[in-house]
Amino acid sequence: MGRLFGTDGVRGVANREVTAELALDVSVAAAHVLGSSGAFDGHRPRAVVGRDPRASGEFLSAAVVAGLASAGVDVVDVGVLPTPGVAYLTGALGVDIGVMLSASHNPMPDNGIKFFARGGHKLPDEVEDAIEQRMGEPWERPVGAAVGRINAEPDITEELYISHLVQTLPEAVAAPGLAGLRIAVDCANGAASTVGPATLRAAGADVVVINASPDGRNINEKAGSTHMEPLRAAVVAAGADFGVAFDGDADRCLAVDHTGALVDGDQIMGILALALRERGELAHDTLVITVMSNLGLQLAMAEAGITTVQTAVGDRYVLEAMRAGGYDLGGEQSGHLVIARHATTGDGVLTALQLAARVAETGQTLAELASGIPRLPxxxxxxxxxxxxxxxxxxxxxxxxxxxxxxxxxxxxxxxxxxxxxxxxxxxxxxxxxxxxxxxxxxxxxxxxxxxxx
Incomplete structure (x- = not known):
């Protein structure tokens, strides 16, 4: 049998490979491994559990919540929320465990289980291995008042996450915000269908929304960051300044300019790196990229005096390099960007907000900003x-x-x-x-x- 955890949690076809039984068992094991920290602080272990809108997420999240509570963990069920929202709340609420049910940009039949440790950080391999080893082991079940309690708080936690995002706007645009910008948003019928547009509106933007009617079956279906054609059409039809597209769990963001031309993750990274450097906020004047990032980005950064550090493909490797070097910004061409001063993982809504802030701050169009980060064939x-x-x-x-x-x-x-x-x-x-x-x-x-x- 191969390793249970892949590069981004446990993932497979829901109810065939990722079953309710597996979700319950792995959650109990995670409670034993990750929840032990709660005892040292003198409180019962606590967890935040969220999901994307896939139909299978309903029974899988129920199994995860049941497993955690049966192991003595108090659970805050936040319902449908982006993966980075769950990561943020794991840190903001000071809980021991974060759990997200999502298969990200994968098609609807798939689903996955992703864990976050205290502070909202992804788990290192050794911790995932420890969880896998604990699965199926005998354990002493708590009874009576020792079992975990479950609270459903989707509205409160969603508002907390949106408030956090809006507060990340740079000082130069904090007062007027994004007023005057019209932004088209493709939510992929996914986890950001409410949060994405609400955040940009709270920041002052005029928002045109497409693919924000999740029904449990249409997530990522000809929509979002893996299918940019609908966004291109929406931007042109609405006369928007630009558009952004998320994937199913909104940890990625790609964009198109006012003409409908693609602005990929490399270009977004370059634009934000230059913005941070200009404000004196780019740690060590360094951007972390992967080996698949376009050479045009590297050449543009070198010309601007910004060093690029390359990693293997995968956001976990980007995160590892960022934490090891104390860097602020990193990501992938796919639009998975990590802005470390505001997030512990890739956050598509945060990326969209910061990109919009740069357009507002400079008065330039997205096309003009992107032209400074050429894409070589x-x-x-x-x-x-x-x-x-x-x-x-x-x-x-x-x-x-x-x-x-x-x-x-x-x-x-x-x-x-x-x-x-x-x-x-x-x-x-x-x-x-x-x-x-x-x-x-x-x-x-x-x-x-x-x-x-x-």
């Missing part, structure tokens, strides 16, 4: 049916990579990434000229296919 080829384990060791492949890098020079980049789960090697090439990028990528992909064929 990027070609990605997935080479299937190969032995991914030999990619880093095969001499012929590595020689081809070196040759490709020499052809591109400092104006391009080549990256080979073996898949973590499939017999696939991903070939990614960037260059100032798109034809060159395609030619180099296709040549390298041919070598990978020939040398690593199964």
């Amino acid at each position: 990027q070609v990605l080829i997935n080479v299937a049916g190969v032995d991914r384990t030999r990619a880093d060791a095969d001499e012929g492949v590595q020689a081809a990579v070196a040759d490709a890098a020499a052809v591109l020079g400092e104006s391009g980049r080549v990256l080979l990434r073996p898949s973590g789960t499939e017999p696939v090697v991903r070939v990614m090439v960037e260059a100032r000229d798109e034809d060159v990028a395609h030619k180099v990528a296709e040549g390298l992909a041919d070598v990978v296919k020939e040398r690593l064929a199964l």
Whole structure:
């Protein structure tokens, strides 16, 4: 049996792989591992539990709440709320455990269970392993007054989260707020369907909303940050200044400018990094990115005197590097950004708010701001049916990579990434000229296919 926890909690098809029984068992184990801190503070362990609007989240959250309460944990059930909202409340309410039921941008049949430790931080591997080891072990069940109590507080906690977000507006725009800006918002029929528009309106913006009618089945369905076409159309039709799109649990945000042109996570990061640097708030003048971030972002940051630190793909690696180096800002091209002074994890609504604040602060359009972070042509080829384990060791492949890098020079980049789960090697090439990028990528992909064929 493989490891229960993946790169972002427990995830799979709801009621087949992620079952009510699993949710209950893993929650009891989490209560024993994470809830023990409560005893040291002289109080009963406490937890916050939230979910996205998937139909399966109803029975899975009920199982999680039951497991925690049966293990003696008092639970605040916040109902439907974005993942970063649950992380924020875990810290703000001083509880021992945060739990989010969501499969993020995955299709509706999937669901997942994500835990946060005290302070709202994601769990390190060793803590996840400890939880998995405790599953199924005998335990002494509390009885009588020792069982956990359950409070449902969706309205109070939602207001607390929105208030926190609005208070993050930089001082330069705090008074007028976002007045005068018209922003289109695609909520992906997900967890931010209420909170996202409400936050931007509370900050003063005129908000045009699409895909904010979750029915338990339509989350991420041709909507949100994985399907940008509806937002492009809404921005142009409404004459909006720009638009933002969240994913199902709203830990990501992508944008489009007033013409409907995409502004991706790399460009958003660059815009916010320059804003923080200008205010003297970018720690160590450093931005944390992944190896998949566009070379255009790196070149723009270098020109501005901002250092970029690269990590492996995955927000957990970005977070680890940020915490280790004491950095303020980091993220991924997918729109998963972490603004450490205000959040412990990626927060799409916070990102949208800060992006809007930069537009208001500078008086520039989003298109003008994004033009300062150019995207070099990027070609990605997935080479299937190969032995991914030999990619880093095969001499012929590595020689081809070196040759490709020499052809591109400092104006391009080549990256080979073996898949973590499939017999696939991903070939990614960037260059100032798109034809060159395609030619180099296709040549390298041919070598990978020939040398690593199964």
